[in-house]
Amino acid sequence: MKTQRAAVHLAAVAAAAALAGAVTGYLIAPSPGDAAARPAAHQRASGTLHLALNMPAGDRAKAAALGYDLFDTDPDEDDIAALPDGGRALLWVGNTTCGAFQQESDAAFAATVKRFAGNDRVYGWYLSDEPNPDECPGIVGKIRRRADIVHRYAPGQAAFASLTDWPMRPLRPSATHLDLIGLDPYPCRTGGGGCDLDAIDTMVGQAARAGFPRRMIVPVFQTFGQSCNDGERHWRLPDEAQLSSILRRWDRLVPRPAFDISYSWGRQDAWACPALADADGTGGRPDLQAVMKRHNLRRTGPTRPPAHEPSRSPAPASSAEPPAPTAPCPAPEAS
Numbered sequence: 001m002k003t004q005r006a007a008v009h010l011a012a013v014a015a016a017a018a019l020a021g022a023v024t025g026y027l028i029a030p031s032p033g034d035a036a037a038r039p040a041a042h043q044r045a046s047g048t049l050h051l052a053l054n055m056p057a058g059d060r061a062k063a064a065a066l067g068y069d070l071f072d073t074d075p076d077e078d079d080i081a082a083l084p085d086g087g088r089a090l091l092w093v094g095n096t097t098c099g100a101f102q103q104e105s106d107a108a109f110a111a112t113v114k115r116f117a118g119n120d121r122v123y124g125w126y127l128s129d130e131p132n133p134d135e136c137p138g139i140v141g142k143i144r145r146r147a148d149i150v151h152r153y154a155p156g157q158a159a160f161a162s163l164t165d166w167p168m169r170p171l172r173p174s175a176t177h178l179d180l181i182g183l184d185p186y187p188c189r190t191g192g193g194g195c196d197l198d199a200i201d202t203m204v205g206q207a208a209r210a211g212f213p214r215r216m217i218v219p220v221f222q223t224f225g226q227s228c229n230d231g232e233r234h235w236r237l238p239d240e241a242q243l244s245s246i247l248r249r250w251d252r253l254v255p256r257p258a259f260d261i262s263y264s265w266g267r268q269d270a271w272a273c274p275a276l277a278d279a280d281g282t283g284g285r286p287d288l289q290a291v292m293k294r295h296n297l298r299r300t301g302p303t304r305p306p307a308h309e310p311s312r313s314p315a316p317a318s319s320a321e322p323p324a325p326t327a328p329c330p331a332p333e334a335s
């Protein structure tokens with residue numbers, strides 16, 4: 001999910017401050033061996049929360065009427081308090097690929113986690129967006145230390161990162177201590193009328209071989225195209241039937257995720273246009289909002305993120321990794 005707060009990266013383009021690739025805290029943190037000693041988070045209730053990325057604050061009420069109840073925000077008390085009734089926050093504090101973290105120092109990140117640890121509207125922490133351990137091996141340790149800080153100071157909140165088809169094995173649960181991971185295969189590409197739903201199975205299989213159990217997986221749905229953006233033109237907006245097929249495939253593979261993600265709600269000039277905010281059935285556009293409303297409202301969101309449990313990675317079924325990434329997926333922009 002490639003976005004930064006001000007300049008979002010859907011396909012990763014190597015850049016100095018926020019690297020990306022063309023595609024599809026530390027304080028008194030426990031050591032990896034301390035994983036079993038971490039306090040467990042509150043148990044997750046039945047149901048699934050729904051998040052749509054890159055959403056302006058002014059669109060939140062409309063999105064809430066479509067069943068969206070998880071919102072990406074900065075760690076800002078006023079912004080969190082202004083969320084729609086029942087809405088919860090996933091706090092963006094992350095980095096993109098090998099770029100700098102929003103809060104780079106140990107002390108700053110730990111202080112922020114402590115500040116929001118008692119806020120019932122905070123669901124969790126968005127720690128990294130498509131980290132690439134091949135290009136930046138140190139990213140694994142940075143994510144682990146930040147996840148450990150979340151578990152130490154805010155055990156009822158989730159440590160989340162979005163992954164793409166970069167090598168995943170180095171990011172396995174026992175190495176990063178993450179609670180949840182997003183997966184972003186985008187099956188509807190330009191150059192053809194159909195959508196390759198097997199791309200979803202492929203990435204879920206890659207995550208399984210890397211040691212991620214299904215309960216950790218957060219599906220990322222393609223609700224964007226690239227027909228009116230300024231950058232590359234690799235993906236196209238699905239129609240209603242195609243989006244419904246994407247949802248059914250994900251529902252078969254990961255039927256009860258903690259939450260799911262629609263990428264993207266809003267346009268991104270360089271990377272995503274049109275997006276879900278455009279796809280309302282008017283002007284000849286597909287009514288993807290109606291499809292997502294049916295999906296979202298048939299599930300009731302959980303009141304808490306999943307419990308944090310000691311990470312035990314099963315032996316990989318195969319040591320083979322898929323090729324370098326070919327799909328994008330953005331993290332939150334400033335609201």
